[in-house]
Amino acid sequence: MATDRPARWPCYYADYLRLDTLLSQQVPESERLGIPAHDEMLFIVVHQAYELWFKQILHELDRIQEDFGHEQVEDDRLGRIVHGLERINEIMKLLVHQLDVLETMRPLDFLDFRDLLSPASGFQSVQFRTIEIRLGLKSEERLRLGDKRFDLHLSADDRARVDRAEIGPKLIEQLDSWLARTPFVQLSGYTFSTAYREAVTRSLTSDAEQLRNVEGMSETQREIETRAIAGALERFNAIFEPHTGRSAWRMSFAAIQAALFITVYRDEPVLQLPFRLLAALMDVEESMALWRYRHSLMVRRMIGVKIGTGGSSGHDYLRQTSDRHQIFGDLFQLSSYLIPRSVLPPLPPELKSRLGFAYADRAAE
């Protein structure tokens, strides 16, 4: 600690933020080797800023997952889970924006130091891996960089960190358990599944009929789309018939039914916060996809088809992960099974009242 602080300052800005140490960690390779490249500083600062923000995301995930781990997730706990996810989403949007700054580095400027970093690569960010894993990205669904597990490239320490994350709880599984516990769906003989299933079947069937009547559509095309609808209906029915074999869904059927229930009746007081939870998860998934995609564009511009610093053809890899490294895809799928409010089965009055607030209920007593 610096000795020149007057005793009266219990907290000094530069000490509090540890600026002396923090601002000494930017050490360009090009300078160390006596061939200074101006833009390497930018490269370092951008990546260090990424890592700071990844740490913050993990800090939020710590609390979110701790809160979600409780047997009973009360509404104030749920409130801060949602708030934490919304913050993660804001951070992800900032990370997309950081690419605008990085892109002020032009290919020729990058070439001045690019080879010095080989084979280091952003794919080695353990914090980012950890975020993906804790959200729920499965090791076997991870796109390969070549034909091996990516973590052969990691140091022993880093590999250990990744392994610890692999055996810890996953957000998607915690969500699954929480959703599966939703009380209202199976309450006192209520028939959400039956009523809604009928309504959706009617709706998809009508879509198929509509298709038959579209003029000017080729038979091939009509057939393709008819099959798409049939497939959608099959996937939908699968939710309610758990024993029909391998599923196109990742989450349990109980969870999917609950998510559907929440989505459809989200205006009810008790369901508003759960709905915001689902929306926040989709927001996070979208902003991560966008970051990957935007990243892939930048890489293409920066290094073309050349291999990246980590030995991969980065553009293609990133573009593909923006599609494939999806975790909460089931939630997006639900949109296919929504039906207009006008044909929505009404809630039984008993249930509707339970979805309200205590004070409203009491007021009537």
Place this chain on the structure above:
Amino acid sequence: MATDRPARWPCYYADYLRLDTLLSQQVPESERLGIPAHDEMLFIVVHQAYELWFKQILHELDRIQEDFGHEQVEDDRLGRIVHGLERINEIMKLLVHQLDVLETMRPLDFLDFRDLLSPASGFQSVQFRTIEIRLGLKSEERLRLGDKRFDLHLSADDRARVDRAEIGPKLIEQLDSWLARTPFVQLSGYTFSTAYREAVTRSLTSDAEQLRNVEGMSETQREIETRAIAGALERFNAIFEPHTGRSAWRMSFAAIQAALFITVYRDEPVLQLPFRLLAALMDVEESMALWRYRHSLMVRRMIGVKIGTGGSSGHDYLRQTSDRHQIFGDLFQLSSYLIPRSVLPPLPPELKSRLGFAYADRAAE
């Protein structure tokens, strides 16, 4: 024209902007049919705002293409071409942002009026098609929505507009001609192509060698990447050997050589503006790709796998166009053939002086 304006007002805000008419063109179908859906207004306003901005983009393209059509594109003309492209890029970024607003419409709210619009679709935007066509998207490279030409879905008037665009000048071709006229590349025995070709061959060969020495890489992977480098070298050599058959490039070799020359020596005074031109074209291409991608995410969230209002599975279509509807891909490819400044062949002094300003030259007299 309103009659209550005092004679002293030569120009009145509401008249100038034709607000009476403009603000009467938002006519929700749901209202017309007596089943008002609140969010249809948002849907209309967003799309009308898109069309206003498309008109502005076309207005910029009018001048850009007119300027580019001249036999000699002087530097002040080139300056405003670049400025116009930079403006188009700013507009595209705004259009991406508009999706944030549209996404405040939730799937269930969209369902309230979605079926009423069938089979209208944003794919029928003639202005957007025209932008794509005038930039250089070829009809045969356009991704099919089903098995037919998209424009069967257009009205006769709209089809005629699209056809007119198809036979007009394309920006990429104008760029090609302009680049191919670049004087410096072949000036007075200067050997840019020879010198640079040698340098790049050395660089890619060294990349391949480096690959052979990376430990811990599987043979399969090594082979894949070695082949990628060999392919890159082949494509690069093709630029200088115009008669080797079918090309992986869209632009002419003369144009590609000039673009390479500009990119490599962009710091020279005369080449700074041409370099900004190439950068602006890549910016526009990137922001259009981003818009398509972001759009595809929104569609997935809004309607899942259901067919879009135009009868397409919109999410997939849009995601694919974000990769395939590329026009200036050649410019991005060039990054693969850049080499560090340290191994760049120096310019002959005679040429270097010609790349400077008149006043600098005079100063030496």
Place this chain on the structure above:
Amino acid sequence: MATDRPARWPCYYADYLRLDTLLSQQVPESERLGIPAHDEMLFIVVHQAYELWFKQILHELDRIQEDFGHEQVEDDRLGRIVHGLERINEIMKLLVHQLDVLETMRPLDFLDFRDLLSPASGFQSVQFRTIEIRLGLKSEERLRLGDKRFDLHLSADDRARVDRAEIGPKLIEQLDSWLARTPFVQLSGYTFSTAYREAVTRSLTSDAEQLRNVEGMSETQREIETRAIAGALERFNAIFEPHTGRSAWRMSFAAIQAALFITVYRDEPVLQLPFRLLAALMDVEESMALWRYRHSLMVRRMIGVKIGTGGSSGHDYLRQTSDRHQIFGDLFQLSSYLIPRSVLPPLPPELKSRLGFAYADRAAE
């Protein structure tokens, strides 16, 4: 309706959006006068886009104010009020972004047609005035452009529209009534006001003491800040003593007390949505302030100290309105009276239970 649409198209994109009419309303004065200025189109398109979005904001306000007008604002109604405000906020952020596009017009390009528009001015936007008025901006608090009411510059029709808005309901007043009806604050002998008042007094007093102990602070400065704290305490006490004369607050004391209660106990299930309402109102106020400020920067850059097209020195006017045209300032003031959770008076159990959900409550029966 165009006659060339095949009968089978019940809804055609271009017809639905009225593109023929919409895209004919951009009529540059400079063109009409035979001295075409390229950038006038941008000027028109930006302003028309603004007006489209203003219309959308008014459309949202229509429903928000209608919902707020009900004697009982149930939670599903409140949910969509909040959603509407959040949408308005997203739109305002887009409008800030539009200035980035407008700023691609450089001063010299604006000069090419600026004089032709005189004395039309954006200050004549009736829709924007209406938004301000309906939110609650008072006519007498409006900053003057010169020494007269701004609307002398309006046409008779437009003046009538503004006058209609002036006599209609104001959002801030509707908020006030709704807040004042909050049941919990005065429920069954609960002493929120007493308990909280004591706690805040303790906290501000401790702030004042802390001040006395800061070393190295001049007496003048210490006095200024001590007075600031005393003033804050006075304003705070005024909330609970309604008869002490002229108030520094705009809203009623009942409303302010309720807003404070909601802010302090926002984690309780029943108060989460009301808290989001207050947050959304502050978001809207902030984004409007930001738009004005950003707008003022642009005007300074575009025309310097010259008078604006409407005869005003636009930069100063806009910058001042960004401070003065505040409506929900009371909500921001509340932050001064928050105290740490650790010293927050606990809620009586009876009340705490009423702030929960019905189902939780029932579960215990």
Place this chain on the structure above:
Amino acid sequence: MATDRPARWPCYYADYLRLDTLLSQQVPESERLGIPAHDEMLFIVVHQAYELWFKQILHELDRIQEDFGHEQVEDDRLGRIVHGLERINEIMKLLVHQLDVLETMRPLDFLDFRDLLSPASGFQSVQFRTIEIRLGLKSEERLRLGDKRFDLHLSADDRARVDRAEIGPKLIEQLDSWLARTPFVQLSGYTFSTAYREAVTRSLTSDAEQLRNVEGMSETQREIETRAIAGALERFNAIFEPHTGRSAWRMSFAAIQAALFITVYRDEPVLQLPFRLLAALMDVEESMALWRYRHSLMVRRMIGVKIGTGGSSGHDYLRQTSDRHQIFGDLFQLSSYLIPRSVLPPLPPELKSRLGFAYADRAAE
């Protein structure tokens, strides 16, 4: 250096970025004191990210000021000065965006640890002070936080750093010298000042006449605006009459004349890059103002009128600095003295040719 890296990795991601050290510098006071406050981590991360970016801005300023220090600033040097300023501007926009993330911290969450940080304050950021000073903010124009020099609050080390910056070169002075050396303005009997002065006088006089003819304007208002125009004319004339005493301008008259020349004839090849320099400086000034303003809004929301952690009423201070801590105000002032291209005095052919490129010139030989 970690010992578990295989010898074959010359560069490892986590080592290169010094992640072990970097990610250990986030030490919340609240945790140290045993009363952990979740959001303090966010507070630290945001501020550390700010400091990383400030370091990057200083890194860019290093090169910009070194380049500007040369007796002759050649065009390639000027090119990278502009590029550096454009990068600083992109970074400033990112810093504005970071406030969106910080604002996810709500007042009550901040209160959980706010008092622990007292009296540390962001105003103690030496890097930010240094940026302001090196750009050209004068010590005597700095808004006071209370009645003393802010740096009494700094440690001896930090004060020394600030003092070093105070005696170093300022960007605005380097700009001034460079502008004052612009050759064209006074070349071979060319009368830019005379010709342009006449033209502007005509234009402002016509503005004043126009004012006299606006109907419906009160005499008071007319007088105010007439005086504004007279003042503008006086300030303008002062540029050309250096001996009339105290100036409303900060830069030298030679520099201002050159800046005006560049702005007016910016389309000429030689002047395009100098014009981009002026534009980039204004962009930086605008984005810094926007950051201060946006920051002031956040502070108001977070702590109301309470004193900030540094003992200041932060909202007011920041809002005022967004107006007063202006450095390149002269450049914005120039817009007041632009006249339409149609009345611009034409350049003598000899000069026009010198503003072109060497190759164009040679072509005519």
